[in-house]
Amino acid sequence: MPTKRSLPPHPRAVVTGAGRGLGRALALALARRGGRVVVSDIEREGAEETARLVREAGGEAHVVLCDVRERSAVFALAEAAEARLGAVDLVCNNAGVAVAGPFEEVSNEDWRWVVDINLMGVVYGCQAFAPGMLARRSGFILNVASAAGIVSTPRMAPYNTTKAAVVALSETLHAELHDRNIAVSVLCPTFFETGIMEASRGPMSAREKGKASKAMRLSKVQAPDVARAALDGLERGELYVLPMRDARVFWRLKRTQPQAFADFLKGGIERLAKVLLRGRA
Numbered sequence: 001m002p003t004k005r006s007l008p009p010h011p012r013a014v015v016t017g018a019g020r021g022l023g024r025a026l027a028l029a030l031a032r033r034g035g036r037v038v039v040s041d042i043e044r045e046g047a048e049e050t051a052r053l054v055r056e057a058g059g060e061a062h063v064v065l066c067d068v069r070e071r072s073a074v075f076a077l078a079e080a081a082e083a084r085l086g087a088v089d090l091v092c093n094n095a096g097v098a099v100a101g102p103f104e105e106v107s108n109e110d111w112r113w114v115v116d117i118n119l120m121g122v123v124y125g126c127q128a129f130a131p132g133m134l135a136r137r138s139g140f141i142l143n144v145a146s147a148a149g150i151v152s153t154p155r156m157a158p159y160n161t162t163k164a165a166v167v168a169l170s171e172t173l174h175a176e177l178h179d180r181n182i183a184v185s186v187l188c189p190t191f192f193e194t195g196i197m198e199a200s201r202g203p204m205s206a207r208e209k210g211k212a213s214k215a216m217r218l219s220k221v222q223a224p225d226v227a228r229a230a231l232d233g234l235e236r237g238e239l240y241v242l243p244m245r246d247a248r249v250f251w252r253l254k255r256t257q258p259q260a261f262a263d264f265l266k267g268g269i270e271r272l273a274k275v276l277l278r279g280r281a
């Protein structure tokens with residue numbers, strides 16, 4: 001049974017990659033709870049804008065720039081956050097990027113880029129914030145993975161691989177830190193509209209990018225819904241937070257009929273997209 005535990009009334013939180021997209025939505029969801037939020041991003045402009053929106057929504061905001069690829073920068077972020085907030089109740093390891101395309105055409109540079117941000121950025125976030133939480137015997141960690149972490153569609157090997165690793169890391173920490181009162185959730189949404197496609201790298205065709213962007217645009221569940229679902233799931237003590245119905249269906253199929261589901265995926269993202277576009281939820 002999951003252990004339910006509410007975030008404190010004015011959660012002291014850190015969100016990485018909070019300059020736009022889901023990170024901004026998480027910061028705003030926390031602001032609506034009267035949160036005191038460290039808004040972190042690699043880019044200043046978006047972070048400052050998010051901070052303005054957080055204050056407008058009734059929260060407190062501090063901008064701390066951080067490139068999550070740099071271990072020392074993530075530790076400096078944790079130090080700055082503790083100095084400004086006193087302590088950190090929640091860290092949202094959200095910063096992430098996409099690399100996709102045919103496996104044999106993806107460059108080593110692109111593999112490194114996505115592994116350094118999507119995987120090592122999350123590892124550093126857990127390493128940097130867990131000690132303070134362990135010392136206080138209290139804390140929440142939200143790792144942002146993706147439905148790609150549980151459903152491995154073709155032509156997305158780098159992204160899928162990093163997200164599956166974030167799921168594994170989160171599963172491990174959920175079990176390891178549970179008896180020291182640290183809740184760990186991993187967020188696995190399907191598509192919703194953000195800047196991730198524009199920032200993506202790798203040998204994706206224009207058609208593939210267009211399809212993904214369309215699926216993002218048409219999703220009935222958008223960043224604010226995903227952010228709300230993430231915080232609710234975290235408080236319910238859920239390890240896996242799957243805000244979209246399609247992801248829940250795919251995941252159930254994978255667990256109950258793994259071979260049949262693997263064969264279905266041979267139809268590629270196009271086949272999956274058809275299902276996604278038909279049954280958005």
Ligand SMILES: NC(=O)c1ccc[n+]([C@@H]2O[C@H](COP(=O)([O-])OP(=O)(O)OC[C@H]3O[C@@H](n4cnc5c(N)ncnc54)[C@H](O)[C@@H]3O)[C@@H](O)[C@H]2O)c1
Pocket residue numbers: 016017018019020021022023040041042043046066067068069094095096097117144145146147188189190191192193194195196197199216
């Ligand atoms: N949009 C989707 O459909 C979708 C689906 C599933 C999971 N996700 C995940 O949600 C998370 C947020 O992505 P998004 O969709 O909001 O994308 P986005 O591109 O809109 O936002 C990502 C943010 O991360 C920042 N960032 C990039 N590299 C960074 C680095 N090295 N250090 C710190 N910050 C960095 C960017 O500046 C940007 O503000 C990612 O982990 C992504 O994989 C997104």
